[in-house]
Amino acid sequence: MTIIYDKIAVIGVGLIGASIALAARRAGLTSNITGCEIDSGKAAEIEKLGLVDHVTTDAVAAVQDADLVVMAVPVGALGDLAAKIVPAMKPGAVLTDTGSTKRSVLRDVDPHISGAIHWLPSHPLAGTEHSGPAAGFAELFDGRYWLLLPREVPEDEVVRFESFVAAMGSVSERMDADYHDKVLALTSHLPHLIAYTIVGTAVDLEGQLKNDVIRFSASGFRDFTRIAASDPVMWRDVFINNDEAVLEMLQRFSEDLSYLQRAIRWGEKDKLETLFSRTREIRRSIIDAGQS
């Protein structure tokens, strides 16, 4: 138990922000955590849950003394937030975010950064379908990757942040924004888009059929409904802000789906069996990689 950042400010205390506060406290990495939430109803809930040491609705006040500022809001809100808080930050403090799209975050936040602080974008690959402060828990990051995008930050500050995420249970990994957005487009954004789509298709079914789809959902569909219950605003922002990589992966996916559709229509059994056998291998690779 070593203090890594004496004072931490978490802006946006939802699933991710609350979990960071709880994980940092569990590991004894800080002596004081301030949580900021502009919505006063949510701020009261955070206070009641005892997730942080101090709660405020004023982001500028929250960051003034902080050694580490974590922006854990939807990616569409990061630019305005940075414009507001960076001038109020302590010289030498570290600013990070938890956004799921990284090219857009650099585009939106970089213009507001001053040389007095260290801007170290990051992305913890962790989450659940639940959202809001009450959904947070200290174990969320255990064994999960936390991607860092160090650019002009001194190496010792990067290493310090790496020791912070490691102490919260994560495995840190450095990456650049282009590659990040491509990998996440396929591993996370496209699966969410597809899950939202198929559940949306079910929403539009007529009465009895829709009820029975819900009743008999255990046969595969249920996994999709879990993914499609994720936070609507966060995911709206993800798709808008990683549109290029998502649309490219979606194009590949659509071509592959058309190929299977045609195989079904024409009864081409061999094509189906060949693909279905190949996809099994990927699952084995994931199990071998210890990610199952």
Add this chain to the structure above:
Amino acid sequence: MTIIYDKIAVIGVGLIGASIALAARRAGLTSNITGCEIDSGKAAEIEKLGLVDHVTTDAVAAVQDADLVVMAVPVGALGDLAAKIVPAMKPGAVLTDTGSTKRSVLRDVDPHISGAIHWLPSHPLAGTEHSGPAAGFAELFDGRYWLLLPREVPEDEVVRFESFVAAMGSVSERMDADYHDKVLALTSHLPHLIAYTIVGTAVDLEGQLKNDVIRFSASGFRDFTRIAASDPVMWRDVFINNDEAVLEMLQRFSEDLSYLQRAIRWGEKDKLETLFSRTREIRRSIIDAGQS
């Protein structure tokens, strides 16, 4: 513990067949189970695992004394199997199957049925991504639906079979073939097709990107790889045999996906958020229905 069928024959002792043998034995519903597997290597494995009382590679011999015969083979193999075993069955015995597509099963099996036996098609909504005899377990059907398609079978035989599946932990439900195939097309077949497709898309990525998709799979993609690891032959047969309903649902899905694709391309945030909020409701319905 009451014997419901004195002797049971299970043809095809994979995940489902093995689980039926184990569940029936656990509940004391039978005094004798014969398992049939044409592949002699697999037959030896079943013998070694002690899943049934007798193992044979001869389906005709397996069914001769049976009061209940369960055909648990891929749906594409049911017609030939029925042609072979029905003439050898005991008068008054019950024949069922576990196939995931029901219109094709009636089409393929009905022509071989004689008036001397009771043909009661069924479909347990249970399974895992694992396959083969060693994957079976007695609890597979606990709390899961088991759909029955009684047509010209005496009511007391239907009730007897319902008590059998209830004693194995399942909830039975009567349904007709057209409706079954429509519901399953959306709850099970389309999710599997989509999962196979997106994992297939990943298989075709170039080296490093593919490796990183596997490494960082925990962000949503991993759920799809689990589904896409399901038995290739079983699923090939499902798509070929429920082609009509699957292609219809796939058409709806593709239209809905194009709508979202367009919304992303044009930055239509409201459309995305509205849909993502609606899909959350379906998840709540499933949780309320106790199916989560």
